[in-house]
Amino acid sequence: MEVGKIREEVEKSGMIDTWLRKHSLIYTGATRHPFILGIRDGTVDLSAFKTWLGQDYLFVRAFIPFVASVLIKAWKESYNSSTDMEVILSGMASLNEEISWFRSETPKWGVQLSDIVPQKANQDYCRFLENLMSPDVEYTVAITALWAIEAVYQASFALCLEDGAKTPAELRQTCERWGNDGFRQYCNSLQQIANRHLQKASNDLLTKAEAALLRVLEHEVGFWNMSRGEA
Numbered sequence: 669m670e671v672g673k674i675r676e677e678v679e680k681s682g683m684i685d686t687w688l689r690k691h692s693l694i695y696t697g698a699t700r701h702p703f704i705l706g707i708r709d710g711t712v713d714l715s716a717f718k719t720w721l722g723q724d725y726l727f728v729r730a731f732i733p734f735v736a737s738v739l740i741k742a743w744k745e746s747y748n749s750s751t752d753m754e755v756i757l758s759g760m761a762s763l764n765e766e767i768s769w770f771r772s773e774t775p776k777w778g779v780q781l782s783d784i785v786p787q788k789a790n791q792d793y794c795r796f797l798e799n800l801m802s803p804d805v806e807y808t809v810a811i812t813a814l815w816a817i818e819a820v821y822q823a824s825f826a827l828c829l830e831d832g833a834k835t836p837a838e839l840r841q842t843c844e845r846w847g848n849d850g851f852r853q854y855c856n857s858l859q860q861i862a863n864r865h866l867q868k869a870s871n872d873l874l875t876k877a878e879a880a881l882l883r884v885l886e887h888e889v890g891f892w893n894m895s896r897g898e899a
């Protein structure tokens with residue numbers, strides 16, 4: 669597509685929607701992964717679910733410092749820092765609750781948090797987050813990645829709550845954690861913030877943010893694959 673046409677499209681709907689259309693294959697791969705489709709149609713292997721649960725606890729522990737780093741970047745770099753910080757801080761408060769949820773949920777599944785060893789896909793994803801925490805990474809790149817990480821879970825788990833889904837009763841609470849309306853609104857707020865910053869970004873920054881989005885989608889696919897014992 670020629671540059672003028674891309675600019676026109678971006679002004680209408682925002683850079684993120686443009687990128688999601690451009691990368692729809694990998695986005696669909698991340699948000700409609702066989703692991704999620706298995707929850708939605710009730711055929712998920714419960715040992716895969718337990719693997720996911722334990723590994724995700726470790727991921728979330730690494731994700732919290734990343735979100736804190738985005739908060740610091742918002743404070744330092746955003747032209748609209750107080751609004752951005754309010755949204756990011758609300759996400760951090762939910763993460764505090766999320767950690768408590770993992771601690772109370774895992775024993776129900778016979779998963780012992782102290783025994784969990786991070787698998788390769790999880791380690792790779794956490795290393796990626798750590799790289800994004802560097803002060804050299806621009807706020808626009810980091811907020812785009814934060815939106816993508818949260819949006820994949822929102823879209824995935826919301827799918828398991830749609831009419832007609834045959835999600836097993838014991839997995840519904842998990843799906844509601846990320847598929848609920850409040851989380852959808854949080855993701856929308858992150859998307860708006862990211863879009864506002866992307867609109868002002870140089871071409872070089874746009875390239876970096878798009879690459880970060882793609883890496884997130886790849887890591888999310890890798891994480892689901894790992895949960896199914898495929899990585």
Ligand SMILES: Cc1ncc(CN)c(N)n1
Pocket residue numbers: 724727728731817818821888891
């Ligand atoms: C792997 C992964 N990606 C995203 C999320 C949502 N915070 C999560 N808990 N885990």
